[in-house]
Amino acid sequence: MKLAPDTRSAPVLGIVRMPHSQGLALPAYESDGAAGLDLRAAVPEDRPMILLPGRRALVPTGLIFEIPAGYEGQVRPRSGLAFKHGITCLNTPGTIDSDYRGELQVLLVNLGDEDFAIERGMRIAQLVLAPVSHATIEERDLAGETARGAGGFGSTGTK
Numbered sequence: 001m002k003l004a005p006d007t008r009s010a011p012v013l014g015i016v017r018m019p020h021s022q023g024l025a026l027p028a029y030e031s032d033g034a035a036g037l038d039l040r041a042a043v044p045e046d047r048p049m050i051l052l053p054g055r056r057a058l059v060p061t062g063l064i065f066e067i068p069a070g071y072e073g074q075v076r077p078r079s080g081l082a083f084k085h086g087i088t089c090l091n092t093p094g095t096i097d098s099d100y101r102g103e104l105q106v107l108l109v110n111l112g113d114e115d116f117a118i119e120r121g122m123r124i125a126q127l128v129l130a131p132v133s134h135a136t137i138e139e140r141d142l143a144g145e146t147a148r149g150a151g152g153f154g155s156t157g158t159k
């Protein structure tokens, strides 16, 4: 199926390579309609990172992103890694601020029951570019009335 062309003008995402990501493919949309750019692990070829069950680690991407103003980057897990190995992002969605100029790192956690080897070039997570707004903050004396009121946390039941 051909997806409808995007008529919005595409934001430009700048990517700067650090030395340890030389030779790795740049993040790319893996299909026409993919929401995220796959992020690859920039760990040494001869030293995969071993994530033991229950442990977490910051995995380098070797990339600095220039997120355009008015957007954020959301670092999200890959469902295949989560389903097959219990590997997910601990802080999902990780927030990449548009003024961040450090290396993008991916905080992975092993919720599976086996050791997991993160190898160089492995696609470990995905980055979604999403619009954000800065709200104008107004302090108020009272919150406006609504039908829900203060009901939450399951107040409407499950059926």
Ligand SMILES: O=c1ccn([C@H]2C[C@H](O)[C@@H](COP(=O)(O)OP(=O)(O)OP(=O)(O)O)O2)c(=O)[nH]1
Residues within 6 Å of the ligand: 075, 091, 094, 095, 096, 097, 098, 100, 103, 104, 105, 106, 107
């Ligand atoms: O998964 C992530 C999440 C964040 N970051 C980087 C980019 C982001 O802009 C910065 C700060 O992230 P966040 O705002 O979530 O962290 P914080 O704990 O609030 O720290 P800070 O005080 O530095 O904002 O860290 C990553 O590389 N990976």
